[in-house]
């Protein structure tokens with residue numbers, strides 16, 4: 001069975017949850033924070049999680065595990081959706097993208113062309129006008145059309 005290595009002590013485990021609490025007195029969230037890991041990163045091996053998932057699915061399918069308000073809970077979770085990214089998440093993602101594709105996410109200077117050969121400023125103005133129009137204000141799009149196609 002695959003194992004994952006604890007970044008605090010270097011030992012390997014199928015799952016870190018109880019080890020972190022017992023040996024390092026930290027929660028999973030504190031561990032992720034301390035080692036700059038993504039918030040949703042699982043702290044258990046894929047095979048361990050798959051085994052747990054199968055056991056849980058079987059318990060639910062056979063009715064061994066259920067709650068009277070289960071349907072309400074599922075509905076509430078679906079309605080709540082996923083949480084938004086935190087500012088530190090956004091900053092971390094920006095650094096990752098900059099390392100992967102340097103310069104890709106900065107504004108092109110005036111007069112530059114995009115990779116497809118189109119004028120960067122014209123395209124940027126179009127995008128702003130398009131977003132404004134989509135949000136109910138067509139005046140920028142009218143101005144753009146008059147400027148470039150009129």
Ligand SMILES: [Zn+2]
Nearest residue numbers: 006008009010
């Ligand atoms: Zn450890």
